Amino acid sequence: MSRAASGQTPRIAAVEPDRRASAESIAAAVGLPAELASLVVAVAKGSRLWRSERADVARELCAHFLDGLESGASAGELRERFGDPKRAAKLIRAAKRRLRPLWWRGWWAISRGVAWTLVVCFAVYGLLAARFFLGSPTIARNYSAELNAPTLAAPESDRAWPLFVEAIRQFGPLPESQYIWTSAKPDSPTEEETAAFTDANPEAMAMLRRAAGRPMMGYIYRDIADPEYMKALVISRPAISHSVPGVEKEHDNPMMVSVMLPHLGQMRVFSKWLAADARLAASRGDGGRAVEDVDAMLNIAQHMLSERFLIANYVGVAVAMVAADAGLEIAGTRGLLTDEQLQSLSHRFAGFAGGRIRLDPGGDRIMLEDTIQRFYSDDGNGDGRFVGGDPTMEHIFRDWGVVRPKAYPLMRAFQPVQSVVLPSRRTLNAMIDRFVAEYAADEALPPWKHDQRRSDESHARIMETGIYPVAPVVKSLMGGNQMEEVFSNGLAMRDHFEAKRELVLTVLALDAFARRNQRYPASLEELAPRYMPEIPLDPFDGKPLRYRAAASAEGRPLLYSIGADGVDDGGVPAVTREGQGRAESIRSIGLFRPRDHSALTAEELALREAARGDWVLWPVPVPLKEWPRIQRQ
Numbered sequence: 001m002s003r004a005a006s007g008q009t010p011r012i013a014a015v016e017p018d019r020r021a022s023a024e025s026i027a028a029a030v031g032l033p034a035e036l037a038s039l040v041v042a043v044a045k046g047s048r049l050w051r052s053e054r055a056d057v058a059r060e061l062c063a064h065f066l067d068g069l070e071s072g073a074s075a076g077e078l079r080e081r082f083g084d085p086k087r088a089a090k091l092i093r094a095a096k097r098r099l100r101p102l103w104w105r106g107w108w109a110i111s112r113g114v115a116w117t118l119v120v121c122f123a124v125y126g127l128l129a130a131r132f133f134l135g136s137p138t139i140a141r142n143y144s145a146e147l148n149a150p151t152l153a154a155p156e157s158d159r160a161w162p163l164f165v166e167a168i169r170q171f172g173p174l175p176e177s178q179y180i181w182t183s184a185k186p187d188s189p190t191e192e193e194t195a196a197f198t199d200a201n202p203e204a205m206a207m208l209r210r211a212a213g214r215p216m217m218g219y220i221y222r223d224i225a226d227p228e229y230m231k232a233l234v235i236s237r238p239a240i241s242h243s244v245p246g247v248e249k250e251h252d253n254p255m256m257v258s259v260m261l262p263h264l265g266q267m268r269v270f271s272k273w274l275a276a277d278a279r280l281a282a283s284r285g286d287g288g289r290a291v292e293d294v295d296a297m298l299n300i301a302q303h304m305l306s307e308r309f310l311i312a313n314y315v316g317v318a319v320a321m322v323a324a325d326a327g328l329e330i331a332g333t334r335g336l337l338t339d340e341q342l343q344s345l346s347h348r349f350a351g352f353a354g355g356r357i358r359l360d361p362g363g364d365r366i367m368l369e370d371t372i373q374r375f376y377s378d379d380g381n382g383d384g385r386f387v388g389g390d391p392t393m394e395h396i397f398r399d400w401g402v403v404r405p406k407a408y409p410l411m412r413a414f415q416p417v418q419s420v421v422l423p424s425r426r427t428l429n430a431m432i433d434r435f436v437a438e439y440a441a442d443e444a445l446p447p448w449k450h451d452q453r454r455s456d457e458s459h460a461r462i463m464e465t466g467i468y469p470v471a472p473v474v475k476s477l478m479g480g481n482q483m484e485e486v487f488s489n490g491l492a493m494r495d496h497f498e499a500k501r502e503l504v505l506t507v508l509a510l511d512a513f514a515r516r517n518q519r520y521p522a523s524l525e526e527l528a529p530r531y532m533p534e535i536p537l538d539p540f541d542g543k544p545l546r547y548r549a550a551a552s553a554e555g556r557p558l559l560y561s562i563g564a565d566g567v568d569d570g571g572v573p574a575v576t577r578e579g580q581g582r583a584e585s586i587r588s589i590g591l592f593r594p595r596d597h598s599a600l601t602a603e604e605l606a607l608r609e610a611a612r613g614d615w616v617l618w619p620v621p622v623p624l625k626e627w628p629r630i631q632r633q
Helices: 002-006 023-030 034-046 051-070 075-082 085-098 102-133 143-153 161-171 191-199 202-212 227-236 262-283 287-305 310-331 339-355 362-375 391-400 408-421 425-444 447-452 455-463 472-477 486-517 577-584 586-592 602-610
Strands: 546-548 558-561 615-618
Touching (some): 023 034, 034 075, 085 102, 102 408, 143 362, 161 202, 191 262, 202 262, 202 287, 227 262, 262 310, 287 310, 310 339, 310 486, 362 425, 425 486, 447 486, 486 586, 486 615, 577 586, 577 615
Antiparallel strands (some): 558 615
16 A cells, blocks of 8 residues: 555556455556455455445555566465455454554443343253253142042031021021122121021021031031032022132142132131021020121131141131130120030130130142142152143133233243242252241240241241242232232231230139129139139230229129220220220231331321220120010011
């Protein structure tokens, strides 16, 4: 180029300095021999440079070869001395790129980095995909079969569920007042309406009590609706019988989260019928029938507490609470019960659930373990990796009508990466063990230490691992996995019932004392140990339950708890109805003893103020004598 620029190579200088000219036109313009011209074109094109840069390369090569020709060298010698054109093109390309602008060099470096990153990512993804899609879960246990084994081994005469279903048939079509869960009557029936209904069906109520008295519930866990129960629903609730979800075909080893538990709701309905009937019987002076109804409710609650699922246990606690409320009104009705009935009711409440309801998260552990075995491989040593689930689980989308996410194929494609991020099978099992241990510790805490319970946090850590979000079928069947504070709330509900149980026993002891002494005791200490083994404790501070003696021989004493605020107001309840409910709730302890005061919302602060006051236990706010009576038929 220097010679061409100085005029030493006229043919190069005569070529138009067109930076868009092709290598062929430049070589032809200077008249290079065909052998060298083809070499120039090959090197210029092989450099894969911009068009203007290829034109510069062609001019430089032409100048170089013209100099050689003028020095006497032949075209063949120049071609031989030039060497490998591909290597020359590569060297020229590297040199030219170093002369390009800074912005381009930066962009090129970034592009190469991105390109290599993508190559590495695709390679890694390929390995992960092979690892993921070649793996498969090992479904080693049939949990539903294990849970059903005791029921199937028991004689039919011990199972309550078939008799409960028969009782539903015997009740026949429900009156409109009892149509709950329907659009026609969305509100729950009043107790007066329910009492009228039970009073009109004495034989069905007798069968209901007889069913409750059987040794075991006897419900078979499966992922289809019980056919006999569905037939009974057709008789009793034709408007809703066909809207009960279920699968068309029963599976031998269903996912535990897909197991149907319609008997839980049915038992709650039965408990309301029995409670209304008990109050009706008491209003008519029929203490025997009232005690039978309470006993049936406690039997139903015991059936629910004997099941492995916590949700069933919570239903058992709720039914027991209904029984305690009815029992409290019955126990506090003077002259209703005979001495034998009084003693029977006292023994029944004292011995219920072994004297204290124990809640075990074993069923929820089964749910978690069953999910793990369906979505994780098993190395035989307690470990494994997430493999996305058995492809045959696709039937759950279809059978259960769960909406398949539109992005499901993309989610599936991303799962090989998630399999690396998600915890291993051993890690998840260790987290489950920790949750079970923390729940056991929480379960053993007395109610006044409710704010120290931590099992919800331990369970939340399992949920936060991501196992349920990557299994959309499971998440949908679980209702979105809304589990916030469900365990501590369940324990609080249990504690509330235990306080009610102690209250029933105390009222029964007060009644027995009054019958013998023609007066109520001046203090609860007079009841122990003859009428009750020990003085009940206040669930909010662990001290003896508060008691204020009757003002006169005709009056009644006052039993009360200091309530959630922890302040003894002398038996003065909270002002509002909502505040009274909050004052007696064990969960309200968190409002007065929060872990972080600044975390309380304005609504929570308002609830705390409303809950200031005592929890009046007895006499009950609405005495039985004020309950509307129904004339005997």
